[in-house]
Amino acid sequence: MKDYTIIWKGNKHTNKSSRRGYIPTIIVDHITEGSANSAINWFTTPTNNVSSAHFLVSRDGQIYQFVKIEDNAWANGLKAKDISISKAEIVKEKEVNPNWYSVSIEHEGIYNKTKGALTEVQLEATIWLHQYIIDYIKKKWDVKIPVDRKHILGHYEIDPIKKPNCPGEKYPFEQILNRLNSKEVFNDIKGHWAEKYIMIVAQEQIMIGFPDGEFKPDKQITRAELAKVIAILLNE
Ligand SMILES: [Zn+2]
Structure with missing residues (x-):
């Protein structure tokens, strides 16, 4: 399998915080709703005080990083009082803002055009990235994120009200999970x-x-x- 280089793009304006002791146990997939360049600009601009993500995978298969896995990014928050709206079993179980225990991946795309489908090189890159995150967390905290839909999920499952189309119904969860699983075989x-x-x-x-x-x-x-x-x- 091709090896990838992660390009670091985070700067002092990128929103982040400590994880307050929470260990990341889920990977959350997103769609940018704009170009990779506009996402890079948005995550590094002083006027953005609201959102960030750990990673971004562009349609040409390049991986960017803004926030360290050790730190908290503001990508898929839900206030404690809103947790009951979530469709994700794990979010209901944990009862705290899901940002604390997630690693977020943005995928360049516009829902109205792609419905979440990825380009071939983008799919290969994100499969590699999912494995990279799983390996990183295993090494750092000795916690193995299970390769299943409970732990690899879409933003829409966390917040079905505000983010019903993130990353979109054509996002290839099944293919990603199958490939990650067969790799372990x-x-x-x-x-x-x-x-x-x-x-x-x-x-x-x-x-x-x-x-x-x-x-x-x-x-x-x-x-x-x-x-x-x-x-x-x-x-x-
Ligand atoms: Zn999202």
Whole structure:
């Protein structure tokens, strides 16, 4: 899988605060409703005293960061009194402003045009970023964010009243979760040139791994195995 460089864009005007001791346990996905450049400007301008996000993924697949994962960003707040409007189970359970325990990712896009769908390179970048955040939190706090829809959610689930279209119904949650999960299935494909393709064929159940948790990407395929793959593709 391609390795990404995160470009730091936060400045002294970027809104942030301490997490007050809360450990991040959810990843919240958003849509910018504007260009990546306008989001970068907005998150770094002195006149913005209201919002920020940890990360931004542009439509050309570049990842930007504004707030450290250790710090709190103001991306998906809900006052304690409004928590009952949330559709997210975890938000109801925790009963505090969800910003304290979330890591937020903005995705460049305009709902009316994309309904939340990502470009191909944007999808690849955000899958990598989700994994990066999960690994970072595991290393820092020894907490593993489960790869499921309870812990990887959309802003609309936190605030269905004010943010019903963030990040939009075409945001590929299922694809992201499947890819993150299949990555954990095989322990010998990270960095392999075919990692992306292996995850796709595994996710589609066209080719699966071995019982020892390996995919053995460089092992030769037998004629019988190839026949099976072709039969699956033919829907036989
Ligand atoms: Zn949002």
